[in-house]
Structures are given as structure tokens and as C-alpha cells.
Amino acid sequence: MGFNTVCVLFLVLFYLGWSEQCSKGYPFEHYLGTRTPYRIVSNNSFHKIHYEGCTPKKVWMIIRHGTRNPSTSNIETINEKLPKIKSLILNSQNLPNDFIKNRDLDLFKKWKSSLDSEDNNLLAHEGEEEMLLIAERMQSRFPEVFENVYSNTTYKLKFTHSQRTKKSAYYFAAGLFGKQTAKDVWFPEPNKKDPILRFYKLCNKWEKEIKSSVKDRGEQKTFQETHFIEKVVEEVNEKLGLNELTISDISIMYITCGFETAWNKRSKSPWCTPFTEENLKVLEYMEDLKYYWQDGYGHELTYKQACPAFGDLVNHFDTTSAYPKAVIYFTHSGTLLKILAHLGLYKDNEALTASNYDSMSNRKWKTSLIDSFATNLALLLYDCSGTKKVLTLHQENIVKLPCCPDTDLCEFSKLTEYYQESIDRCDFEAMCNTSTINSSEF
């Protein structure tokens, strides 16, 4: 075969593969909320980042574990509900139709649940790869601070008390130093309730007054009663030629669509096929509402309590000691979101509520983008001819902090001035103490 023939053949195969992926003609992977795989949002560039006259000296990075398995309760619901829904679909007299084609039915035929409840929350293969790749790219962007030779003095690596963050840390280290060396990397014994990596576990007031109220009577719950959700339920039933599916059935289908998409780059989950793009946007909003009120801007205490973690960053950049160069923490969505809000990133002018779905369609607070698996935030300290400056990356993309809206590099003194209250008045015990008088926001 000549070069042209090979080329044409390749293009045809590429096109067929691509059109199969996008068979419903829209990017369903972009609306998966906190189950979005990192590859959808990552910046895959390996280019060295350079600012004239400046040298990177230190990094402080905080990372959500990579793609994982579902929680125990999700696994139980999947195993209980989905086989029943699958057989309803396969026995539906109204299928195939214009929306659910034979190839979608084939996907359902082949589907079975692969998880036991003991597999809950474990890091998935995709999560290993996410960590390896982030580490490799960060190292090639900033070789001065992500050294490729491991040393216990240069690196401070830490994970929370969980398999998924421990494994994430290992694969990240493997991306930096190779798998063999990664086995010898020293990690401190994880804390059950780490005051920096998972501060909110120590904040009784947040647990009692915010977390539980979001769950029991929050905006997400109210949104479930609106016509937006009613329409999703109606349309999904109609597409499948059924009438018995409820919002809780549809929620577990959406959750499974997310996980299976994250786990498998190449094959499509049947559970994604019954949704239109608009259906997924509504389900994504339901998810965003939960996290906005639980881990985001909804309540001041939620993000205020991130001050010990922010203080850890400031101390790392403030100290005259050159070591460790790299502080890297492996943690959870709840930490990442609270820190993003603490910094003032992705803040909308209006709060997300059950009644403003339409006007918030261009909101900044989209968990699919800001809280995917392996979500990460990296701050780099530069020395620019004696002036300390800070570069911020979220999902490996340069972001501008509110204190420096016009420049990538932000003077460290400007940053400490802007967040002065967080630095000077971080009385975690007092703000999280349930016997302290309720603040005015409640």
C-alpha cells in the first residue's frame, strides 16, 4: 500500500471511530459532574513554562485522587436497580426507535455490573494513569521544582487515610521518579482527620449545620421537585419506551454513565445513551447545586475553614528554608472545592438556586470542569530578581487570582495582603465550635 492509501484508510477508520463516539452528536462526557474523567479537562501540554527573569523555586500542590470506584451505597444501588432496568429496556416493545438504536440495545445486552461492595472507592486503572500523566507533565513544565531524582528533603508528599489517595500518591511518584523508585518514597503515616488535607472532618459546626442541612433540605432537593427534573424523567422514559422510571432510577443511570465513561476511554456506557444533551445539563446542575451549598460559596464557614490549608501554603512560600521544594498533597473533592472558594476562584455573581437554572447556564461553578477526578491546584513560587511571585495552575491551566486579575505571575506580597484576614485570623477552633454563637449568615 502506498502512503496515500494508508493515509485514506487511517482517516476513514478515524472518522468511523469518531462518529461512533459522538453517535448522539453531542459531547456527553462534558456533563458528568464530579465523575468527569480528568482527560476531559486536562491541559496535555508538556512545554516548559518560562517567565523571563524568573526562576521557579517551590511548589505547593493539592490533588483530588484519580478516577475511582463508586461508594458502597452506589454499588449496592447499581447492583440492585440496573439489572432490572436493563431487562425492562430489552423487553420494551417500543425499541429500537429513532433515539435508541440497535447498537445501543447491543450495549445494554452486553452490560453487567462488575463490582462488589468490597470494591468501593478503590482507585481505578484510569486513576493511576491520570496521576502518572499529571506528574510527567508538571515535571516537564517545571523541572527545577519537580526534580526527577527523589529525595526526602526535596519532596514532602502526603495522603489522607484512604486507599485511593495512597495509590494516587504512589502513581504520581511513579510519574516523577519511575515505578521502581516510587516504591521507596517515604510517606508520613496518614491521619484519620488531617488538619490540613481534610480540615472539614474536624469542623463540627460545618458537619452539623451545613453538611447535614444540604443533604436533608437543600437547594438540590428543591430542584428535584421542579419541572426541569420532571421533564428529564418524562423524556428518558419516553426514549426508552417505558413509564416506570423514577428520578432515583435516572440518577443512578446518570451516575453509572459517569463512572463507566471515566473508566473506559474507548467504549461507550449504555447508561449514557438515554439522555439528550439538555437532560445531562439539568442533571449536572443538580450536582452543581449540591456542591455549591456543601463545599462552595453557599455558606461562609464552608470556605473560611480552609484557612489552615491556605496558611500551610503561605508558610511554605514564606520560610527562608529552601526545602522542601515540593509539597504535594493527595486528598478529596471536598478539600479542593473549599480551597478554590477560599481563593475566590469560579465565583458567580449570583448564588446557584433551585429556581435559576436558566439564568445560570453560563455559570463558572461547574463541577464537571472544576471538580473532575484528579482535580488539582498548583501554586508555584518564583524568584524574579529578588521579588517573590506566584503562578497558579488549576487542572494544569494557568488561572489568575482575584488579587492579580491581569497577570499570570502575582507578587507574593499582593497575595498575602489580599488574603490577610485568612492569614491573621484563622481561628479554626472558634469558627468550627458548635457552642459558639451562630454567625449572622445562618
Ligand SMILES: *[C@@H]1O[C@H](CO)[C@@H](O)[C@H](O)[C@H]1NC(C)=O
Ligand atoms: C495549556 O497550557 C499552556 C501553558 O502551559 C497554554 O499555553 C495552553 O494554551 C494551554 N492549552 C489549553 C488547551 O488550554
Ligand SMILES: *[C@@H]1O[C@H](CO)[C@@H](O)[C@H](O)[C@H]1NC(C)=O
Ligand atoms: C523523611 O523526612 C521526615 C521529616 O520530614 C522524617 O520524619 C522521616 O523519617 C524521613 N524518612 C526517611 C526514610 O528518611
Ligand SMILES: *[C@@H]1O[C@H](CO)[C@@H](O)[C@H](O)[C@H]1NC(C)=O
Ligand atoms: C468551644 O467553645 C466553648 C464555649 O466558648 C468552650 O468551652 C470550648 O472549650 C470550645 N471548644 C473547642 C474545641 O474549642
Ligand SMILES: *[C@@H]1O[C@H](CO)[C@@H](O)[C@H](O)[C@H]1NC(C)=O
Ligand atoms: C445555629 O443554627 C442552626 C441552624 O442553622 C441551629 O440548628 C442551631 O440550633 C443554631 N445554634 C445555636 C447555638 O443557636
